[in-house]
Amino acid sequence: MSERTISPEQAEFRDYCRRWIAENRPAAPSFRLPLSPIEVMTEDQRRYLCDWQKRCYQAGLIGSDYPKEYGGGGHRGFQTIATQELGRAGVPYMINIIGLNMAAPTILNHGTDEQKRRFLPPLLSGDEIWCQGFSEPNAGSDLAGVQASAVRDGDQWIVNGHKVWTSLAHFASWMIMLCRNSNAHKYEGLTYFIVPIADTKGVTVRPLIKITGETGFNEVLFEDVVIPDKLRLDEVGKGWTVAMTTLLYERGAAEGAGSGGGTSLDERVDALVALAKRMRRNGGAAWDDAVIRDKVMQIAIRVEAMRQSARRARVEPLTEHPMRLPLQSKVQLSELLQDMAAVALEIEGPYASLYLGDAHAPENGQWPLAYLNSYGFTIAAGSNEIQRNILGERVLGLAKSK
Amino acid sequence: MAQPKDFGFGSEEQMVRDSARKLLKDAAGIEALRALVARDHKAAYESAVQPAPWDERLWTQMVELGWTALAVPEDAGGAGMKMVAVAALAEEIGRAAVPSPLVSTLIATIVLRAAATRAAAAAAGTGPRLQDPPAAPAWLERIATGTPATLALTPPSGSWDPAETAVRAERSGSGIVLRGEVAFVQDARKAAFFIVAAAGEGGLGLYAVPADTPGLTIRPDRIADLTRDQARLGLDDVRVDASSILAAPGTAAEVIEAAMPAILTIVAADLCGAAEWQLQTTTEYARVRTQFDHPIGFFQAVKHPIVNMMMDVDRARSLVYAAACAIDADPTDAARLACMAKAAASDAGAFCSDRSIQLHGGIGFTWECDVHLYVKRQKHNQFLYGDAPYQRARLAALIDDKAGRPGQA
Numbered sequence: 001m002s003e004r005t006i007s008p009e010q011a012e013f014r015d016y017c018r019r020w021i022a023e024n025r026p027a028a029p030s031f032r033l034p035l036s037p038i039e040v041m042t043e044d045q046r047r048y049l050c051d052w053q054k055r056c057y058q059a060g061l062i063g064s065d066y067p068k069e070y071g072g073g074g075h076r077g078f079q080t081i082a083t084q085e086l087g088r089a090g091v092p093y094m095i096n097i098i099g100l101n102m103a104a105p106t107i108l109n110h111g112t113d114e115q116k117r118r119f120l121p122p123l124l125s126g127d128e129i130w131c132q133g134f135s136e137p138n139a140g141s142d143l144a145g146v147q148a149s150a151v152r153d154g155d156q157w158i159v160n161g162h163k164v165w166t167s168l169a170h171f172a173s174w175m176i177m178l179c180r181n182s183n184a185h186k187y188e189g190l191t192y193f194i195v196p197i198a199d200t201k202g203v204t205v206r207p208l209i210k211i212t213g214e215t216g217f218n219e220v221l222f223e224d225v226v227i228p229d230k231l232r233l234d235e236v237g238k239g240w241t242v243a244m245t246t247l248l249y250e251r252g253a254a255e256g257a258g259s260g261g262g263t264s265l266d267e268r269v270d271a272l273v274a275l276a277k278r279m280r281r282n283g284g285a286a287w288d289d290a291v292i293r294d295k296v297m298q299i300a301i302r303v304e305a306m307r308q309s310a311r312r313a314r315v316e317p318l319t320e321h322p323m324r325l326p327l328q329s330k331v332q333l334s335e336l337l338q339d340m341a342a343v344a345l346e347i348e349g350p351y352a353s354l355y356l357g358d359a360h361a362p363e364n365g366q367w368p369l370a371y372l373n374s375y376g377f378t379i380a381a382g383s384n385e386i387q388r389n390i391l392g393e394r395v396l397g398l399a400k401s402k
Numbered sequence: 403m404a405q406p407k408d409f410g411f412g413s414e415e416q417m418v419r420d421s422a423r424k425l426l427k428d429a430a431g432i433e434a435l436r437a438l439v440a441r442d443h444k445a446a447y448e449s450a451v452q453p454a455p456w457d458e459r460l461w462t463q464m465v466e467l468g469w470t471a472l473a474v475p476e477d478a479g480g481a482g483m484k485m486v487a488v489a490a491l492a493e494e495i496g497r498a499a500v501p502s503p504l505v506s507t508l509i510a511t512i513v514l515r516a517a518a519t520r521a522a523a524a525a526a527g528t529g530p531r532l533q534d535p536p537a538a539p540a541w542l543e544r545i546a547t548g549t550p551a552t553l554a555l556t557p558p559s560g561s562w563d564p565a566e567t568a569v570r571a572e573r574s575g576s577g578i579v580l581r582g583e584v585a586f587v588q589d590a591r592k593a594a595f596f597i598v599a600a601a602g603e604g605g606l607g608l609y610a611v612p613a614d615t616p617g618l619t620i621r622p623d624r625i626a627d628l629t630r631d632q633a634r635l636g637l638d639d640v641r642v643d644a645s646s647i648l649a650a651p652g653t654a655a656e657v658i659e660a661a662m663p664a665i666l667t668i669v670a671a672d673l674c675g676a677a678e679w680q681l682q683t684t685t686e687y688a689r690v691r692t693q694f695d696h697p698i699g700f701f702q703a704v705k706h707p708i709v710n711m712m713m714d715v716d717r718a719r720s721l722v723y724a725a726a727c728a729i730d731a732d733p734t735d736a737a738r739l740a741c742m743a744k745a746a747a748s749d750a751g752a753f754c755s756d757r758s759i760q761l762h763g764g765i766g767f768t769w770e771c772d773v774h775l776y777v778k779r780q781k782h783n784q785f786l787y788g789d790a791p792y793q794r795a796r797l798a799a800l801i802d803d804k805a806g807r808p809g810q811a
Contacts, residue, residue: 273801290795297794301721301742308720315408317416318723320678328713388709389702396685396708398699 006081013064013078017085020059025091026052035370036262037097038167039216046129046171049095053126061086062094062258063124066108071121072257079258086259093262098168099123099130101256103176106246108257110192110234119174119194124257131197132250133163133177133220134243141386143178144186144240148222150179150193157232159195159202159225165380169205169218172197178243181236190239194231201225212372250381252333253326265303268340272296275362276347286347295343302336324395331387334377341371409727411486418483419490421467426498429460432772435499439628443769452624454591454631456501464504465548473511478518478542480511485664489671489726493719496675499779501629503550503592505672509665510551510597514538516661517608517648524653538648541595541610552593554584554611554635555658562788564599564606564658569637571602571609571651578602578647580609580640588786590620590633597648598637599658604651608658615640627782628775663733663740665787667725670740670747673783674722676776677715677747680754683773684708684761691763698761707757714750721746738800745793751780752790 006014029048033040040046056062061082066072094100104123107115122128139145148161159179169175175195182189197203202225207215234242249256276287276296286292309332312318313325344367345352354361355368378384392398438455440446445453464470473488474480488508495504521536545551557568569582580600587596595612611618617640623632649657685708688699698704725739755777759766766773788796 287798293798294791294794297745297797300797301746301794302717304724304739304742305717305721305746308724309716311407312409312720312723315411315723317419318409318411318719324712325716328716332713332717385702385706388706391709391712392699392705396699396712398685398688398705398708399697401700401702401705 007077009075010077010081013075014081014085017061017082018089020061021085021089021091024055024059025089026055032364033092034214034216035366035373037093037095038376039214039373040095040168040171041215046095049092050126050129052092053094053096056086056094056258057125062100063104063120064258066104066120066124066257070108070116071124079255083255083259087262087264090263090267094126094259095168095171096123096126096129097259098132098176099126099128099174100258102132102246102250103130103174104257105249105254106176106192106242107194107233109245110242114230115194115233122173128173129168129171131166131169131172131175131220132246133166133175133195134246135165136162137164141383143243143382144190146178146180146190148177148179150181150191152181152229152236153226155229157193157227157229159193159222159227161222163220163222164208165217166205166220167217169197169220170207175220176233176246178239181239185237187240188237190243191236192233192239192242193227194233195222195225195227196231210373211375212369247382251327251330251387253323253329265306265336269296269300269303271363272299272340272344272347275344275367279347279349279351279362281347281349286349292347295346299336299340299343302332302339306332306336321395324391327387327391327395330381331384331391334374334384338371338374338378341367341374345371405727405731409486409723410484410730411490411723411727415484415487415490418472418487419494422469422491422494423497425460425463425467426494426500429463430457430498430500435501435629435775436772439501440769440772440775446628447624451622452631454501454622456503456592460500461502461504461550462548464502469504470507470511470548470550471546473508473515474542474546475515475518478539479546480542485667485726485729486723488664489667489722492668492671493675493678493722496672496677496779496783497679499629499676499679499776503552503589505668506552506589506593507545507550508668510553510593511542511545512664512668513553513597513608513657513661514542514545514551514648516657518542520649520653520657520660524650537610537645540645541648544595549594550589550592551595551597552587552589554587554590554596555599556584556586558583558585558634560586562792565601565655567599567601567606569598569600571600571607573603574641577641577643578609580611580637580642582637584635584637586623587620587633587635589630590635591622591631596635598635599654602651606649606654607647607651608649608654609642610646610648611637611640611642615642617641625782627778629779630782662787663725663736664729666740666744666793667722667729669783669786670718670722670725670743673747673751673780674715674719676780676783677711677718677750677754680758680773680776680780681708681711681715683776684711684754684758687762704761707761711750711754711757714746714753718743718746718750738797741793741797741800744788745790745797748784748790748793751784755780 031044060073063072064075064078064082068074150157150159175197177193177195181191202223204221205218248254279286281289309325351362356365389401393400471480472483476482518538555564557566572579598609598611617638619636621634625632691698721743725743728736728739758773765771
């Protein structure tokens with residue numbers, strides 16, 4: 001962000017963020033942290049990351065733009081700066097990513113005042129972890145086909161069903177959940193709930209094993225789970241509209257309550273170049289191979305283009321359609337990460353066979369892991385095939401595919 | 403290092419872009435283009451000398467709107483506008499695939515500007531002294547008033563390194579004599595003067611050579627692209643005087659290097675504009691062409707590649723404005739971003755060309771369908787000043803330079 005286009009308050013806040021991060025950077029843990037928050041598995045990892053999020057929250061770097069009465073900082077234009085500073089500092093990511101990026105904006109947009117007061121403060125501080133219950137075994141890309149049922153019983157609802165790919169459910173206090181309250185209409189028969197997960201009668205959380213061999217997400221079974229009507233979000237039958245709000249944030253088309261930290265894309269490009277300079281190929285450094293260099297530069301260009309497109313999306317005269325760039329970000333980012341990992345494996349050559357924990361694995365085997373893991377992102381949040389349908393139909397006006 | 407968030411694209415720049423879009427929509431639409439360049443396929447490709455039609459009345463209007471003066475500094479009679487405005491104009495030229503020497507003239511302007519800056523630094527004592535007074539400002543003034551110009555840097559080998567020029571310069575009395583050959587000169591038959599790179603005692607120099615100079619012959623190429631012309635120049639004892647020395651011997655390489663980010667950005671913008679036309683035109687066809695009881699855009703085998711066209715265009719376009727903005731506000735980062743922009747735009751142009759023919763089906767393979775006009779222009783622009791792999795090799799060399807190691811590219 002440029003010096004000349006931010007307000008004096010923002011500039012001052014940025015200096016504050018930099019100072020605070022420099023003074024409060026957490027010590028590296030004695031255990032391995034996974035590549036992203038949705039793979040956090042152990043209690044050690046959870047405690048370390050929850051502590052970090054809480055300190056960031058207390059320092060005002062999380063929830064900076066959320067209203068004060070809901071636990072936020074009450075500012076405007078501060079979150080982007082905090083997120084950017086956390087991102088460039090190489091500090092750990094926020095564990096409550098689903099809460100911050102999806103649940104919080106959904107509750108802020110659709111919740112009652114009481115719901116906002118109850119749920120937002122512990123969400124922002126990381127005291128309560130959130131998970132998302134959208135996908136089911138038979139409702140993936142066709143999300144509106146969800147079958148988990150919510151049946152009204154006076155002032156409460158009885159929930160039955162089966163949700164899958166539920167990241168962080170093993171730590172979560174709450175789930176944002178899309179349920180079917182009527183079979184008469186596909187879209188209008190959906191209602192959105194906040195459902196207690198931890199220690200709730202009838203809720204079973206079971207880990208799913210990914211192709212990486214890691215756990216990290218789950219399936220969640222609901223058997224006659226009773227929840228009060230005051231945990232319903234927005235009106236009965238408006239679940240699809242509410243879910244669209246969640247998806248807008250999940251796909252990166254709008255800014256949530258805060259994030260940042262983790263490995264930035266620039267750092268990953270630097271790591272790719274460094275890897276190519278270190279690994280050998282044909283009697284020289286892999287970097288001296290013109291084909292390898294070309295592939296690394298293709299990745300570097302796409303990384304820069306991601307950043308510049310995010311910048312251009314906010315310049316109205318340089319965009320053709322308001323949703324044209326925002327709706328691309330999930331496809332572009334997930335495919336970039338996948339291709340980047342694939343190029344890293346090519347650079348590693350035979351070393352790409354060495355997996356997590358092998359003593360000879362470059363960077364502890366993180367690139368083979370990143371490659372396998374990358375399919376989570378090209379499939380999650382609406383597979384990229386569905387995203388291309390949405391882009392073709394909503395932005396370009398092509399006929400709707402069945 | 404301060405770059406404005408909005409690329410510095412304000413109301414003035416938008417006005418330039420919008421007025422360009424309007425004029426070209428009214429006076430240079432697709433029907434006009436077809437009538438101008440594609441009326442007769444035999445004439446286009448089988449004439450002894452390929453015709454290079456262009457709308458000179460439209461050129462007059464462009465000049466009146468100040469488009470040739472846009473990039474000329476104010477002290478040379480121009481508008482001295484920002485690079486983001488120049489990029490936006492080039493994008494509109496590409497979108498309409500206008501046969502005109504405007505892009506070549508903008509590029510010539512950029513080189514003259516760099517030459518003037520270099521010469522001014524020398525005159526101010528901050529660079530090596532030059533023998534002759536700076537000549538570039540006078541040539542810039544001519545461009546500002548509507549004189550078309552173009553670069554003549556490329557040897558018959560096709561190398562983009564001007565140091566490999568096949569023209570020799572020799573001092574002769576108060577003037578210079580140029581001998582040799584230049585290839586791949588853009589819009590050569592429309593230009594009123596050429597900026598020629600020539601090697602000689604003291605190193606590589608740049609010289610302005612009017613098209614009617616005795617000893618200069620313009621031999622048109624037969625090219626696939628119908629929206630421009632290209633030629634070889636023969637220089638047979640071409641004599642110019644000191645007022646033609648744009649960059650003194652030994653200074654041309656750095657002048658061209660300084661100009662290169664803007665040159666690449668302008669060509670990349672042209673590619674992006676044309677790619678956007680390819681996207682919109684293919685989208686429109688997929689909405690109206692019906693097969694199996696559906697508009698073909700209903701089918702994902704058609705829909706998804708069209709979305710990929712859009713994503714390619716958008717990546718390139720974001721990089722074009724980033725590069726243009728860096729030239730305006732953060733020159734230290736301009737070379738990197740311009741390489742990226744040209745690489746991404748060349749790839750976008752290639753992919754959009756490929757899909758624009760294929761998704762139009764049989765009609766897309768015919769002369770009567772307009773897509774071939776853009777495909778040919780894109781192919782031409784893809785290689786100009788270095789194609790995508792060339793730019794990526796330069797980018798890798800920039801990374802090596804930054805790391806303090808010699809480049810390999």
